[in-house]
Amino acid sequence: MTNLTDCTGTELIDRFRSGEASPTEAVRAAIEQTERTEPAINAVITRMNDLALAAAAESDRRYRDGTARPLEGVPVGIKDILATAGVRTTAGSAIYRDWVPDYDATVVKRLRDAGAVVVAKHAPFPFALGHENNPHYGPTLNPWDTERTPGGSSSGSGASVAARQVPISIGTDTGGSIRLPATWCGVAGLKPTWGRVPNKGVMPLAWSMDTIGPLARSVADLALVLDVIAGHEPADASSSRQPKQDYLGELDKGVAGLRIGLPENWFLEKCDPQIVAAVEDAAERFTEAGATIVPVRFPHADLTQAIGWFTLLGELASLHQITVDRLDEYDSGFAGHIVNGQFVSATDYLRCQRLRCLIQADYEIAFRECDAILVPGNSSYAPKLADMMCQVGDTEYFWYEVAARCTFSFNITGLPTVAVPAGLGFEGLPLGIQIATPPFREDLALRIAQAYEQVTDHHRLAPPLVNG
């Protein structure tokens, strides 16, 4: 029988329903796996073992009573920038080291109301953009190679899911912060449409791009979680009123008849050849499954890094104005971003907001020719923490030059994307692909990702740490 920690959330629920296992057993297994692997990866800021075991006992009772909810008894982690009532929420920072909210973020409340058991607060880069070598809590390390970063800013979420501490963790994504650690840790990640999942209760990084979503080891788990956390929140002005799709019901419909766009420019340039090959292999698999691959172009893709960075810096400088006189309490990385944000002029910031329409137009035109777009999960692989240099073929780039190259445009446009593992490349490190769709078509992105997962084994690969 498979270890409980190797099970996805969906598989755990099946076992709970059949009586093969109980939520308490699954939570105990998650706690033990965390104890075993945590010294190597440092993915957790706050363990919630006692609270988790109490919640698991309640879930045990609900399965016995026949009142189990959609995520009943599934152990989950929460990136430590989402407020958790009664449990400190640090943002991976010194400034909020002792902050204990008296409320749950809407997403946390929805997860708890659906029966999920929160077992840990997962380490982020400080304030979701600070230094990868977190000076306050130590760096989180990649389970595939502990000399390397898992990526960020949902670093603890990616590392923890890959290390089988939990099957699901909630992350946030402003420029790639779900998809980057998902890809570099060999797990799946979903960045929903901006506004699809309420941001109320999350510490903001840049409000016009911040998006909450799950990391997990199967596409089905991403769909299961989205079904719980999506939907309008009246107390959040950024929250959309668009109706939810049937994310689980559409999963197994396959890709026959779909048109999938393959970029002719930008995404496959300055991209490692093994990653390009993985994208092309995915395109072949979609073709074999009945989809048609069509070429698409993004004429203004060269603007995306600048639009993304100036938007991010302008908004974070505004948000951190309240503590700008405490720069010495921030990590050096985030303090630098706050400083740089001081010099983004109002006209340049607003120019970026207006130019977002231009990037959106590229996608609008592309989507006239296709239903979804296939791109790399990332251009490169997890860099070593010692130098943060990313390998692209025979060339190394500092990670800021390439890490967000395949992700930022989806935050600028607000489009949903699903990142899934696509094998191993340079030095046996994970690589991945992304599927992007029009706004509020997460159902379609998940369905295509599911079709890929069903004809590959990449999602089953585990880092040596898991079995070591």
Next chain:
Amino acid sequence: MSSNPSLDAATLGAIAAAAGVKLSPEHLDAAVAFNEAMREDLERLRSVPLAFVGRLATPLDALAWIENGGRGSPFATEEATQR
């Protein structure tokens, strides 16, 4: 090739001071380096024409585009489609 000079440390320091933000010499040096590194990208951004009359593009259009299912960008014209 860039046409405008980068802002120097004294200018950046003055901008920060005017906003009530005190910066260390190290922060100022890093800000000068960042401004220099981003100068070409910024000039590329500033080179894109944005209309004052006719179909405008505002931040509200970007939000509406998302809510409208990815349709109706002011730039998604027939001419753009022919590119």
